[in-house]
Amino acid sequence: MVFSSLVFLCIFLPVNLFLYFISKNKTWRNWVLIISSLVFYAWGEPVWITAMIFSTLLSYISALIIEKFRGTGTAKVFLVLSVAVNLLILGTFKYSGFIIENINALLGIGLRKPEISLPIGISFYSFQIISYIVDVYRGEVEAQKSFTKLLLFVSLFHQLVAGPIVRYSDIAAQIEDRKVTPEGFSEGVSRFIIGLGKKVLIANTAGELAVNFLGTDYEKLPVTGAWLGILLYAFQIYFDFSGYSDMAIGLGRMYGFTYKENFDYPYISKSATEFWRRWHISLSSFFRDYVYIPLGGNRRHLARNLLIVWFLTGLWHGASWNFIIWGIYYFVLIYAEKLFFRKVLERIPRVFSHLYLILAVLVGWVFFYHTDISQALRFLGVMFGNASAFTSSEVSLTFRSNAIFLIIAAVASTPLAKKAFEAIKKSFQGNRARVAFLDNVFRPAVNILILVLSLAFLVGQSYNPFLYFRF
Amino acid sequence: MKRLRIDAIAFIAILAGLGIANLLNVNKPAVSTLENRMLKAKPELTWSSLSSGDYFRDFEDYYSDTFINRDNIVKLCRDIKDSLSLNREGVTLVVTREQNEPINDDTTRDRTSENQTVPRTTPEPSEEHSAPDGETPATQSGRETVQATATPTPTPRQFGDDETVAYYLIVDGKAVQLFKFNREGMDYYAEVLNKYHEVLGDKVTIYSMIPPTNSEFVKLRKYADITDSQNDAMDYLRSKLDPGIVTVDVYDELNRHKDEYIYFKTDHHWTALGAYYGYCAFMEATSREPVPLSRYDTVKVEGYLGSSYTKTLNKELEKNPDTVCLYLPFTGYEYTMYYGNEPKTADLIDMSYAEGSKDKYLIFMSTGGATWSVIKTNVHNGKKILVMKDSFGNALVPFLLPHYEEIYVVDARFYSKNVTGMTIPEFIEEHGIQELVFLFYMEDVNWTKFMNNVESHLY
Numbered sequence: 043m044v045f046s047s048l049v050f051l052c053i054f055l056p057v058n059l060f061l062y063f064i065s066k067n068k069t070w071r072n073w074v075l076i077i078s079s080l081v082f083y084a085w086g087e088p089v090w091i092t093a094m095i096f097s098t099l100l101s102y103i104s105a106l107i108i109e110k111f112r113g114t115g116t117a118k119v120f121l122v123l124s125v126a127v128n129l130l131i132l133g134t135f136k137y138s139g140f141i142i143e144n145i146n147a148l149l150g151i152g153l154r155k156p157e158i159s160l161p162i163g164i165s166f167y168s169f170q171i172i173s174y175i176v177d178v179y180r181g182e183v184e185a186q187k188s189f190t191k192l193l194l195f196v197s198l199f200h201q202l203v204a205g206p207i208v209r210y211s212d213i214a215a216q217i218e219d220r221k222v223t224p225e226g227f228s229e230g231v232s233r234f235i236i237g238l239g240k241k242v243l244i245a246n247t248a249g250e251l252a253v254n255f256l257g258t259d260y261e262k263l264p265v266t267g268a269w270l271g272i273l274l275y276a277f278q279i280y281f282d283f284s285g286y287s288d289m290a291i292g293l294g295r296m297y298g299f300t301y302k303e304n305f306d307y308p309y310i311s312k313s314a315t316e317f318w319r320r321w322h323i324s325l326s327s328f329f330r331d332y333v334y335i336p337l338g339g340n341r342r343h344l345a346r347n348l349l350i351v352w353f354l355t356g357l358w359h360g361a362s363w364n365f366i367i368w369g370i371y372y373f374v375l376i377y378a379e380k381l382f383f384r385k386v387l388e389r390i391p392r393v394f395s396h397l398y399l400i401l402a403v404l405v406g407w408v409f410f411y412h413t414d415i416s417q418a419l420r421f422l423g424v425m426f427g428n429a430s431a432f433t434s435s436e437v438s439l440t441f442r443s444n445a446i447f448l449i450i451a452a453v454a455s456t457p458l459a460k461k462a463f464e465a466i467k468k469s470f471q472g473n474r475a476r477v478a479f480l481d482n483v484f485r486p487a488v489n490i491l492i493l494v495l496s497l498a499f500l501v502g503q504s505y506n507p508f509l510y511f512r513f
Numbered sequence: 514m515k516r517l518r519i520d521a522i523a524f525i526a527i528l529a530g531l532g533i534a535n536l537l538n539v540n541k542p543a544v545s546t547l548e549n550r551m552l553k554a555k556p557e558l559t560w561s562s563l564s565s566g567d568y569f570r571d572f573e574d575y576y577s578d579t580f581i582n583r584d585n586i587v588k589l590c591r592d593i594k595d596s597l598s599l600n601r602e603g604v605t606l607v608v609t610r611e612q613n614e615p616i617n618d619d620t621t622r623d624r625t626s627e628n629q630t631v632p633r634t635t636p637e638p639s640e641e642h643s644a645p646d647g648e649t650p651a652t653q654s655g656r657e658t659v660q661a662t663a664t665p666t667p668t669p670r671q672f673g674d675d676e677t678v679a680y681y682l683i684v685d686g687k688a689v690q691l692f693k694f695n696r697e698g699m700d701y702y703a704e705v706l707n708k709y710h711e712v713l714g715d716k717v718t719i720y721s722m723i724p725p726t727n728s729e730f731v732k733l734r735k736y737a738d739i740t741d742s743q744n745d746a747m748d749y750l751r752s753k754l755d756p757g758i759v760t761v762d763v764y765d766e767l768n769r770h771k772d773e774y775i776y777f778k779t780d781h782h783w784t785a786l787g788a789y790y791g792y793c794a795f796m797e798a799t800s801r802e803p804v805p806l807s808r809y810d811t812v813k814v815e816g817y818l819g820s821s822y823t824k825t826l827n828k829e830l831e832k833n834p835d836t837v838c839l840y841l842p843f844t845g846y847e848y849t850m851y852y853g854n855e856p857k858t859a860d861l862i863d864m865s866y867a868e869g870s871k872d873k874y875l876i877f878m879s880t881g882g883a884t885w886s887v888i889k890t891n892v893h894n895g896k897k898i899l900v901m902k903d904s905f906g907n908a909l910v911p912f913l914l915p916h917y918e919e920i921y922v923v924d925a926r927f928y929s930k931n932v933t934g935m936t937i938p939e940f941i942e943e944h945g946i947q948e949l950v951f952l953f954y955m956e957d958v959n960w961t962k963f964m965n966n967v968e969s970h971l972y
Contacts, residue, residue, distance in 0.1 A: 043569070048577050052532035059525065085569045228518035235524065254608060435739045439606055446597050486520035493524060495593065497531070501580045502590030 043085040044203060045234075045289045046241045048500055054082065062297065068219060072194055075297070082199035083162070090161035093135070097128055098189075098196045101171045105178045105185035105192075112181065121179045125172055132168040135160055140361035163203045165358060167196050169328055174210040176332055183211045191217050200293040204286040206304035206324035213299055220298030230295030232489050237288025239492035242499050244451050245282035248274045251444060254436075256411055260420045266433040268424040270441055272404050275411055277451045280309065283322070309455040312395040313387050314375035314402055329355060344380070349373050359410070364418060368409040375402055534581045541579040546870050547587065548823050552578040591826050604736065605683040607825040679956075681825050682728075682739060686833035687778040688821030689728045690956065694741040696749075698959040703753030705968045706951060710755045712938050712971060713949070720798065720950040721754055722761040723747065723958055724783060724791050724905060727776035730767070743955060750958075759798055761950075766794035774838075779830045780819020781954070782874055785840055788908035795950070804915050809840035812862070817873040837873045844914040845891035850883035853932050861888070861911045877907035881924060884932050885940075888920040898948040899941060901925055901967065906952040921946060925953070925967045937970045 043050050058078045065071045084091050104124035108117045139155045146153055174195070177183045186192040195217055201208050255263060255271025263271075287304035294301045308321035318326050329351045337347040349370075356369020379387070387395040405422065412418035423429070441448075453459060463480070470476040544551055556562060556571035580586070680691040710719050725743035733739065744764060751760045767775060767783075767790050775787030783791070789806060796803040817835040821827075839862050850857050863879035866872065878886075881904060892915060899921040900906055900913075906922070913920055921944060923937070930936050935943060957963040 047573050048580060049573050051528050052535060052576075056525065056529035056532050060529075086566055088564050088566055088569075224517045224521075228521040231521040231524045232518075235520070250608075435736045436606070439604075439736070443606070482518060486518055486523070489520040490523045490527075493520075493527065497527070498586050498589050498593070501577055501583055501586040 043082050043199075045286065045293075046238060046496075046500065048497075049085075050082075051238075051497070051500075054078070059296070063222075072190065072217075075198060076190060076194050079194070079197040079199040079202060083197060083202060086203075087162045090135075090164075093131060093161055093164070094167060094197060095193070097131060097168065097171055098193050100124055100127060101175050102186065102189050102192045105175055106187075108175070108179050109185040117179060121175060124175050128168050128171055128175075132164055134158070135164055137357075137361045166205045166207055167202060169207045169325075170201075170210070171196060173207070173328060173332065177209070177211050183214055186210075186214075186217075198299075200297070200299065201290045201301065204283070204290070205322075206287050206290060206301055207328055208301050208324070212302060216299050222296070222298040226298065227296050230292045230297075232292070232485070233295060234289050234292030235489045235493045235496075237285045237290075237292055238496045240281040240285030240288060240454070242285075242496040242503075243492070244454060245278050245280075245285055246499070246503065247447060248278040248281065248451060251440065252278055254440065256421075260417070260424055262430060263421075263424050264431040264434045264437055265424060265427060265429045266441070267437040268421060268429070269404075270437055272407055272411075272421075272425070273448075276309075276404055276407050277448075277455070279407065279410070280305075280455060281451070307455065307457050309400070309403070310396075310457070311399050312392060313379050313384060313399060314372055315379050315384065317399060317403060318372065318376070325355070325358070340380075345377060348377050348380075352376070360413075362413045364409050364413050364415055367415065368406055371406055371409060531581065535576070535579075538579075538581050545578075545584065547584045547826070588826065591828070595828065605681075605825075605827060605829065606739075607681040607683065607827065609679045609681065609824050679824075680739075681821060681827075682733065682736065683825065683827050683829055684731060684733055684736075686829045687727070687731050687776075688781075688825065688827065688830055689731045689733065689740070690726055690781055690821070691740040692726060692728050692743055692746070692955065692959070694746055695959045698961050698964070699746060699749055700753060701961050701964050702958045703750060705964050705971075706758055707753075707755045708968065708971060709937075709949070709951075710758050713941065715757065717941055717946065718948045719758045720761050720795065720948065721750070721758055722763055722791065722795060722950055722952045723750065723955055724763045724767065724787070724952075726781065726955045727783075729764075730771040730776070746955070746959075761791075761795050761798045763791050763794045766790045766797070777817070777819050777821075777835045777837075777874075778833055779817065779822040779835050780874060781821055781956075782819070782905060783908060784835075785838055785877070785908050788905075789840070789912055791909050791952075792912035801916065804912070806840065808843060810843070812839045812841060812864075813837070814839065814867045814873055814876070818870075819872070819874060837867075837876065839876065840911070842911050842914050846888050846914055848879075848886065848888045850879065850886040851933075852883050857883075859886075861914075874904065874907070878910060878922070881907035881910075881922065882927055883922075883924070884927055884929055885924075886922045887944075888914065888917075888922070890914050890918060890920070892916070892918055894918055896948075897921070897944060897946045898950065899923065899937075899944075899946045900950045900952055901928075901937070901970075902950075902952040903954050903957050903963070905954040909952065919944070919946075923970070925963065925970065928966075928970050930970060936972055 043054060045051075058074070061074045061078070062071055065074055080091065083094065101124055104120045107120045111117045111120075135158055138158065142153050142155050145151070174183075174186075174192075178185045186195070195208075195210055195213065196202075198208075252271055252274035255267045256275055260268075284305035291301045291303070302324065304322060304324050306320040306323065308317050311317040311320055333354060334347055334351045337343065337350065339347065352369040352373035353366060354369070355372070356366040359365040359368070375383075387398065408421050408425070409415075409418050412421060463485075467477055467480055470480070541555075542552060543554065553571065553574040555575050556568050558568060562568040562571070577583075680693075682689045682691055706719065706721055713719065725747070728740040729743045747760075747764050754760060767787060770787075770790050773786060774784055775790060776783050786806075793803040814837040815834070817837050818831065819835060822830040842861055846861065848859050848861050850859050859879035861878055863876050866875040866879070881902070888910070894917070896917045897919040898913065898917050900910055901923045902910070903925060906924075910920065910922055921940070923940075928937075933940065940946075941949065951967070953963075
């Protein structure tokens with residue numbers, strides 16, 4: 043199930059909230075969450091829910107052993123073993139087809155590709171489990187004594203399907219005991235609605251527009267069409283992903299969990315290094331803490347360490363060469379920035395460093411989108427002038443008819459609205475009634491509007507003409 | 514703050530309220546008259562659908578398709594999107610995506626498993642095509658409604674594979690489907706017709722009659738470059754066809770009358786007047802005199818919102834409904850439609866489809882959606898013709914009455930040799946037919962899936 047489905051919104055969530063809040067006792071509440079999380083997961087992945095439970099059970103036992111034999115070889119063996127098994131499970135589901143494909147291509151043989159579909163969320167929960175085991179090994183957290191509580195951590199439907207990658211250490215205390223206050227719940231709802239709006243109103247719309255340019259016949263695509271297409275895709279992917287994270291964080295707050303932020307306005311960055319501090323933070327910090335720093339960080343073998351991290355980052359996004367190229371591409375940018383380019387970026391006017399980043403990110407998305415590398419190169423060619431035409435009626439009309447939408451999306455990619463809201467509030471400082479109006483009437487009214495619009499669009503989008511625009 | 518904030522309360526109230534309202538709403542609709550399509554039916558709970566996850570995916574589609582007050586919500590979305598646009602020139606581009614069910618399951622399966630000997634159950638007429646008096650709007654108007662009418666149990670297939678994208682430009686209250694030249698499709702059309710010619714030889718004269726769509730004639734103002742030339746496409750087709758196949762020059766004839774009401778504004782079909790000019794071109798190709806229009810009595814049906822409207826829900830179209838002008842045949846005839854092997858007598862101009870919000874194009878040939886049909890006239894000249902068509906043929910066939918003793922009509926989407934026991938060449942042989950006309954919508958010619966059907970009836 044996904045958050046932006048009517049079944050989740052109108053059936054699952056109300057039922058879940060009801061059952062959760064009529065249960066007065068901590069244990070019951072945990073059980074409500076576990077059972078509904080399993081239902082949530084089984085809705086999309088009825089068979090491979092077994093893989094998730096198996097992984098959890100294995101890690102549960104390993105962590106207990108690791109803790110018991112802390113400092114001995116046994117602990118190390120169980121660490122390596124359980125991390126290896128988790129990676130093996132992830133690898134089998136996610137990469138076996140890719141590996142066999144490459145072996146076939148390399149050796150010119152015809153091994154049969156296994157037909158395994160990727161279980162939903164496996165990339166996320168595998169990493170959550172690995173971080174738990176490593177943290178226990180490092181003595182940063184205590185091993186969880188209760189299997190059901192560990193299962194709750196792994197399967198919690200808030201972050202199960204699309205992240206963020208929550209560290210066990212961050213919510214260990216909340217698994218034991220958590221408080222839901224009216225404020226916390228209200229803030230959670232507000233955050234969830236913002237995320238829903240980002241996903242349904244912006245990401246979906248951008249996605250529907252983008253497919254008119256991406257994946258089309260590039261012989262006929264004009265230069266402006268390529269730029270508009272990749273820009274729309276950039277909006278789609280950011281609002282989709284960060285919208286999901288917002289919804290996860292919001293749901294967490296509604297139930298008394300605090301998850302760390304996963305996105306921090308990445309598109310306002312001025313370097314690739316900064317971009318990756320703001321984009322999918324839970325993933326980059328995972329690689330930082332569990333790969334980059336153990337390898338030696340920036341103290342020794344900087345280039346090698348960066349290369350490994352970015353290769354893995356690329357590979358994590360999908361079992362295809364284009365994702366690896368996309369990762370390596372960021373390695374090149376970030377390494378260059380670390381060597382000398384950052385100094386240049388810091389000296390030139392901000393607008394140029396910002397333009398550099400936007401350009402770099404858009405080129406990156408070209409590789410991210412096209413699983414076929416030759417198509418990606420063809421598309422880049424069109425972007426940089428190797429096209430049959432500069433523009434077409436179709437592009438200029440699409441652009442004009444969606445100008446308002448594009449402006450909304452661009453503004454929503456920045457903290458502008460948030461800052462404006464804070465500034466207005468500040469200017470009201472002497473006046474409590476006005477501040478209260480902003481907080482208790484204006485903001486809730488905007489939220490309700492976003493909710494209603496999102497629901498309407500979810501219903502409306504089941505109707506086929508996705509793009510409906512006027513020029 | 515001790516209480517929940519107002520938006521949190523509204524959040525719970527709205528979501529739970531909608532959930533309960535949907536739960537209580539037991540009479541879920543099966544069709545949407547607004548969009549003229551079948552809504553997703555409640556999936557059946559089986560072990561395999563459950564374990565594959567199909568059940569849940571289908572259930573989500575079913576849930577949103579039957580959501581309470583859905584028609585109004587759909588319209589509300591349209592209005593919101595409309596209000597966001599800057600430009601008020603009255604020109605709108607709409608892109609529609611549609612999932613196409615395999616047009617005719619029998620034939621698609623035939624292509625994959627040749628030499629199949631197990632007899633297949635013949636489709637039940639009542640299921641295969643809803644009867645004219647049924648509640649289900651059995652719209653055979655073009656390929657987009659096929660999902661509403663084709664075989665009741667679609668074969669399982671990969672999600673997303675049969676997707677087609679259509680671009681509509683709405684200019685001055687007229688919907689124009691943009692034509693994107695597809696060389697592969699064109700080549701395939703010519704290949705299929707050439708095969709028919711090869712098999713049938715010179716005993717049967719074959720005509721290729723492809724009317725252009727209105728994107729060729731509606732004035733697109735400064736956006737003319739947005740659609741590919743169908744005139745060029747026609748020339749291309751002609752160059753690919755065997756010289757033995759007669760190309761009927763529908764294009765030029767329609768072009769001469771392009772300022773008349775030859776296409777609907779809210780529907781992708783030609784009007785009966787457009788079809789009449791098509792008929793004139795056919796007469797010219799066969800060196801015969803067309804019957805003048807003045808010989809016909811006419812009936813007008815007002816207030817028609819056709820397929821282009823139901824797909825785009827455009828307001829300009831809504832304000833400008835079409836008038837369907839009907840030319841009543843003066844030749845005595847008997848029109849028998851065979852649904853499966855069940856014969857059913859019908860009217861060529863079937864006024865039962867003129868009422869209410871039914872798709873009024875279905876008036877022509879009473880949907881034209883039988884497995885096959887025959888019109889026997891009181892013109893005793895021994896001439897017999899077979900028209901293989903899609904919905905575009907429905908408006909034209911009635912004009913052929915004065916010239917033939919027997920007119921056989923096969924819709925390429927619905928014909929099934931498993932029902933008749935005959936391939937088309939056998940069918941032609943059996944009935945002693947001398948002429949064969951292929952009369953298709955340009956977008957079907959451009960679409961290989963459709964032509965697959967045409968080819969499959971050959972062997």
